[in-house]
Amino acid sequence: MGNAQQQGKIGADYAENQEWSHKGESSNLRSKFVAVEIPSRLIARAVDQMASLPGVGRRTALRLVLHMLRRSEDDVRRFSDALVAMREGVSACEICGNLSESDLCDICTTPGRTENLVAVVEDLRDLLAIEGTGHFRGRYHVLGGVISPMDGVGPGDLRIDSLVARVASGEIQEVIFALPTTMEGDTTAFYLNKRFSGHGVKVTSIARGVAVGDEIQYADDLTLIRSFEQRVLYSSSSKSNSDAS
Ligand SMILES: [Zn+2]
Numbered sequence: 001m002g003n004a005q006q007q008g009k010i011g012a013d014y015a016e017n018q019e020w021s022h023k024g025e026s027s028n029l030r031s032k033f034v035a036v037e038i039p040s041r042l043i044a045r046a047v048d049q050m051a052s053l054p055g056v057g058r059r060t061a062l063r064l065v066l067h068m069l070r071r072s073e074d075d076v077r078r079f080s081d082a083l084v085a086m087r088e089g090v091s092a093c094e095i096c097g098n099l100s101e102s103d104l105c106d107i108c109t110t111p112g113r114t115e116n117l118v119a120v121v122e123d124l125r126d127l128l129a130i131e132g133t134g135h136f137r138g139r140y141h142v143l144g145g146v147i148s149p150m151d152g153v154g155p156g157d158l159r160i161d162s163l164v165a166r167v168a169s170g171e172i173q174e175v176i177f178a179l180p181t182t183m184e185g186d187t188t189a190f191y192l193n194k195r196f197s198g199h200g201v202k203v204t205s206i207a208r209g210v211a212v213g214d215e216i217q218y219a220d221d222l223t224l225i226r227s228f229e230q231r232v233l234y235s236s237s238s239k240s241n242s243d244a245s
Pocket of ligand 1: 098
């Protein structure tokens with residue numbers, strides 16, 4: 001019967017709510033906040049989803065959800081459709097790991113870019129920052145992170161084998177490390193340089209115009225341009241000290 005079905009559904013949702021109220025004291029407090037203040041299980045479900053985003057706490061999630069509730073149904077549908085379409089239509093470029101709506105990204109398929117010059121970056125935001133300067137006309141390789149034993153990120157978790165394969169194929173003359181000036185960035189560059197040995201590729205690193213400890217993606221355009229213009233030949237000694245010259 002319809003009524004029983006409805007009851008079962010509500011029961012299931014209730015059980016779901018109960019589940020995250022048993023996860024510990026702090027989440028218990030949060031669930032109380034939600035359970036007491038949210039009058040609708042549909043709203044509670046939307047808050048759960050919103051709060052799963054990085055940096056969004058449950059109070060912020062509730063504020064955003066209530067904002068969405070004030071917008072028209074068409075508006076909200078456009079919002080959710082855009083997310084679904086993005087998730088379904090965007091994937092990593094098969095060559096460089098840049099995000100793309102087809103198998104190969106625009107940068108890898110644009111004629112006129114220097115094919116044999118490849119900048120290695122940590123993630124897409126770094127690529128976008130470098131592209132934003134309009135000064136680099138080579139291509140990229142997006143690692144998807146840097147080696148960080150503390151965070152459990154090893155070479156196997158990154159797009160390193162495909163980079164080594166690109167180098168081994170002979171298509172690349174120069175690899176430019178445009179990695180963060182952090183210990184993890186240095187470790188990654190050191191590891192990659194070792195993997196490239198024997199392939200006869202020129203390996204450079206962008207100049208340390210970017211302050212030590214800073215992220216590439218937060219550097220201003222001028223610093224990024226200068227870093228590229230003053231890039232230096234990478235060697236093991238530049239891992240610990242780049243001021244040798
Ligand atoms: Zn690509």
